[in-house]
Amino acid sequence: MPEKPTHAEIPLWLSPGRWPARYRDLAAGVLFVLPFAALWFVFMILPILYGFWISLHDWNPLVGSKFVGAGNYLKLFGTARFWSDFKTTLVYSVLVIPMILGFGLLFAVMLHRVRIRGRALLESVFFLPYLLNVSIISILWTFLFDPDVGIVNYYLRALGFDPPAVLNDPFWVLPGIALATAWWLSGYRMVVFSAGLKAIPDTLYEAAALDGATPWQTFRSITLPLLKPSLLFAAVITLVGGMRTFGQVILMTSGGPGTSSEVLALYMYRLAFEFLRFGEAAAVGFILFAVVFVVSLGLFRMVGLGSHLR
Helix, strand or coil: CCCCCHHHCHHHHHHHHHHHHHHHHHHHHHHHHHHHHHHHHHHHHHHHHHHHHHHEECCCCCCEEECCHHHHHHHHCCCCCHHHHHHHHHHHHHHHHHHHHHHHHHHHHHHCCCCCCCCCHHHHHHHHHHCCHHHHHHHHHHHHCCCCCCCCHHHHHCCCCCCHHHHCCEEEEEEEEHHHHHHHHHHHHHHHHHHHHCCCCHHHHHHHCCCCCCHHHHHHHHHHCCCCCHHHHHHHHHHHHHHHHCHHHHHHHCCCCCCCCHHHHHHHHHHHCCCCCHHHHHHHHHHHHHHHHHHHHHHHHHHHHHHHHH
């Protein structure tokens, strides 16, 4: 009968109990993270890499694919419709991002500083639209903006205005979609800002009041600087959402009138599923990703959160 190997004969890598404590902690952490990391790699990283591979091909699953390198990107850069939709996406983002953040911050500050009964009910009312599906939001606001029976135009006429057909007017269509989106998403940003406001000590506001600071000075010198982490988080997720807007555009206008509200995400969808140009569609997706990534880095520098993260 073979002798049982002694403790000294067992290789060190097979005997975790003999490892230094820092290595044992590292191994335990890796084992805990490994299942999630494996799923994340399979269902997130691999599809992204495969999508980039598709963007380098004249890709058609029915007749085969041809490697074109950067050809799809160069073709897009020479397409007037791509640049038109890129401009539309930027204009829409410039409209919707400040609206979402502004409404969210306004609601949060108002409910935080004003002590009234029923505040929890008001918070629920402001947050409720965020729980609705994009389809419901789009159908609701399409009805509200209807030039014949919509309540928005009804009250504008009652006030003496001659309202446009918002979703059929090339000038007003993007502000209209932006307003609907801001109404939908600002409640979640309100919750983010409310959490940040609750972390600010009341003693700072009391000291500012004793020094005779005005509400605007208090907001500019205390509230905004201490809300930087919340502002950055809300700004990044709002930027990503604004740049990849798709659902409300296709449901409310289908990119119309003409292509005046066709954003890049909708253009990407049409390239892939209407024209079967999957390689170009994938290239649009990665161009959009690059723009969002660069602008997000710019937000980090502009907000100046580096000192908070170190």
